[in-house]
Amino acid sequence: MPRIKEKIIETGLALAAVVTVLTTIGIIWVLFSQTIDFFSEVSIVDFLTDTQWTPLFADKHFGILPLVAGTFLTTTIAIIVALPIGLTIAVYLNEYAPKSFRKIVKPLLEILAAVPTVVYGFFALSVVTPFLQNIIPGMAGFNALSAGIVMGIMIIPLITSLSEDALFAVPKSLREASYGMGSTRLQTAFKVMVPAASSGIIVSVILGISRAVGETMIVAIAAGQQPRLTLNPLVPIETITTYIVQVSTGDVAHGSLEYRTIFAAGMALFVFTFILNNISYWVKKKFQEKYE
Amino acid sequence: MNKLEARNVNVFYGPNQVIKDVSISIKKNTVTAFIGPSGCGKSTFLRLFNRMNDYIDIFKMEGRIEIDGSDIYDKQIRVEELRKQIGMVFQKPNPFPKTIYENVIYGLRIQGIKDKKILDEVVEKSLKQAALWEEVKDKLKNSALALSGGQQQRLCIARTLAVAPTVILMDEPASALDPISSAKVEELIYELKSQYTIVIVTHNMQQAGRVSDTTAFFYMGELVEHDSTKMIFTNPKNERTQNYITGRFG
Numbered sequence: 001m002p003r004i005k006e007k008i009i010e011t012g013l014a015l016a017a018v019v020t021v022l023t024t025i026g027i028i029w030v031l032f033s034q035t036i037d038f039f040s041e042v043s044i045v046d047f048l049t050d051t052q053w054t055p056l057f058a059d060k061h062f063g064i065l066p067l068v069a070g071t072f073l074t075t076t077i078a079i080i081v082a083l084p085i086g087l088t089i090a091v092y093l094n095e096y097a098p099k100s101f102r103k104i105v106k107p108l109l110e111i112l113a114a115v116p117t118v119v120y121g122f123f124a125l126s127v128v129t130p131f132l133q134n135i136i137p138g139m140a141g142f143n144a145l146s147a148g149i150v151m152g153i154m155i156i157p158l159i160t161s162l163s164e165d166a167l168f169a170v171p172k173s174l175r176e177a178s179y180g181m182g183s184t185r186l187q188t189a190f191k192v193m194v195p196a197a198s199s200g201i202i203v204s205v206i207l208g209i210s211r212a213v214g215e216t217m218i219v220a221i222a223a224g225q226q227p228r229l230t231l232n233p234l235v236p237i238e239t240i241t242t243y244i245v246q247v248s249t250g251d252v253a254h255g256s257l258e259y260r261t262i263f264a265a266g267m268a269l270f271v272f273t274f275i276l277n278n279i280s281y282w283v284k285k286k287f288q289e290k291y292e
Numbered sequence: 293m294n295k296l297e298a299r300n301v302n303v304f305y306g307p308n309q310v311i312k313d314v315s316i317s318i319k320k321n322t323v324t325a326f327i328g329p330s331g332c333g334k335s336t337f338l339r340l341f342n343r344m345n346d347y348i349d350i351f352k353m354e355g356r357i358e359i360d361g362s363d364i365y366d367k368q369i370r371v372e373e374l375r376k377q378i379g380m381v382f383q384k385p386n387p388f389p390k391t392i393y394e395n396v397i398y399g400l401r402i403q404g405i406k407d408k409k410i411l412d413e414v415v416e417k418s419l420k421q422a423a424l425w426e427e428v429k430d431k432l433k434n435s436a437l438a439l440s441g442g443q444q445q446r447l448c449i450a451r452t453l454a455v456a457p458t459v460i461l462m463d464e465p466a467s468a469l470d471p472i473s474s475a476k477v478e479e480l481i482y483e484l485k486s487q488y489t490i491v492i493v494t495h496n497m498q499q500a501g502r503v504s505d506t507t508a509f510f511y512m513g514e515l516v517e518h519d520s521t522k523m524i525f526t527n528p529k530n531e532r533t534q535n536y537i538t539g540r541f542g
């Protein structure tokens with residue numbers, strides 16, 4: 001009896017593994033085949049150079065640039081917000097805060113990371129935007145700035161947590177060496193500890209960028225869903241992910257050219273995150289070779 | 293006047309007293325060796341002189357420690373200034389993950405010195421003093437981590453010298469090194485003596501005998517005996533010292 005039971009479990013596990021692999025292959029296959037179909041109708045040059053993205057209008061243009069610009073804009077704002085704050089918190093936790101405080105704050109940050117992004121999205125739309133409109137007159141109700149800032153807040157825990165781990169991994173003897181030469185805490189933190197942890201910090205930023213590039217809900221709610229080739233953070237824009245959501249939830253006919261645009265956009269997104277992941281892998285590897 | 297002076301010093305880690313009523317005088321431009329069995333408080337006592345124990349939450353000190361007659365635990369003293377005067381070399385080489393050049397000038401950088409000419413001069417002078425110049429002069433821009441352990445330790449000594457301290461504290465600076473590197477570091481200590489006051493913790497009796505002018509024997513937090521190295525090794529007054537140096541315990 002136990003033998004049979006074991007066999008069943010074994011087969012079950014193997015099946016699970018096969019299903020995972022097949023699903024992945026399936027996704028990539030659909031993505032590629034639909035993208036290839038798309039490019040049989042739209043030239044790749046137009047896709048990469050046209051400055052308008054209007055696949056759902058009568059006058060159709062298929063330039064991905066406005067979506068890339070929107071993604072770039074919100075992601076940049078998010079990182080500008082998240083990196084200084086996240087790194088400052090990490091340095092504070094590692095260099096200044098008492099150990100007991102660190103033990104309380106780290107789990108709290110992880111809770112912040114677990115807040116659903118819809119909540120962040122409404123926070124951006126109903127709190128941050130009205131607040132910013134008081135300061136910046138003429139700012140549109142939907143804009144990249146609020147979405148970017150709130151996305152940055154969302155990414156802070158990720159950057160803090162990973163940077164803090166990287167700082168914590170720096171040998172204590174370096175800190176002693178620095179103090180021993182007459183450095184202040186601040187100098188020790190930013191001239192010795194942060195540089196020594198730089199590979200981990202860079203990886204945290206790259207993962208933050210990946211997260212921002214792939215983030216959908218906040219931008220969908222707060223940034224306006226209007227593809228526009230601009231770097232002005234005060235007007236409505238659209239990102240790659242929000243476009244995909246917009247079309248997938250709309251009533252576009254399956255198999256139509258409009259439908260295939262989401263796969264082309266998805267492919268662009270896939271390429272970005274693929275590159276980012278490779279950079280972070282490369283950074284990790286390169287610095288490990290150097291410092292160990 | 294003595295360069296360093298400790299008067300009736302007690303140290304506690306929480307409830308444990310690890311230094312018990314220690315007083316010691318250290319003369320200018322001499323090498324003083326601290327010896328004694330592991331755990332007897334040598335490192336703790338050494339680190340009192342540059343206030344490196346201040347970062348330990350449960351650390352508490354009583355008594356007075358002076359450099360050139362002034363109290364280093366005075367509230368007016370800036371610890372950063374004190375540590376520019378009193379440099380430290382640690383047991384395990386701990387160069388920064390930076391270039392050799394950047395390691396040497398780190399202390400000057402944090403003082404805001406930017407003049408390339410001064411920096412270049414200090415790098416050459418300090419590395420020569422640390423007997424490392426010939427080995428690294430063509431690869432100053434290489435990572436310090438690519439050096440051997442012995443070279444790294446001499447780099448750490450050069451880094452300390454670059455700040456121009458008057459006192460150098462060394463906590464078992466050669467114990468992590470191979471015999472040849474260890475001998476080089478020893479030789480170096482001997483040469484630095486003319487310009488610096490050096491206090492060195494060591495486990496190695498021969499080493500203490502070779503490099504130091506005076507030797508202080510610690511046992512369970514007490515300073516048992518402090519005398520010229522020759523006296524300690526040939527004619528110790530205390531029986532515990534005698535037992536320790538003849539290797540009967542420790």
Ligand SMILES: Nc1ncnc2c1ncn2[C@@H]1O[C@H](COP(=O)(O)OP(=O)(O)O)[C@@H](O)[C@H]1O
Binds near residue numbers: 310329336
């Ligand atoms: N950070 C610390 N916290 C608590 N106790 C310590 C700490 N550092 C050292 N001690 C204790 O103080 C005593 C002296 O240690 P130490 O000065 O390192 O001795 P040595 O250098 O002679 O081996 C030991 O009993 C050690 O366990």
Ligand SMILES: [Mg+2]
Binds near residue numbers: 335336493
């Ligand atoms: Mg020790």
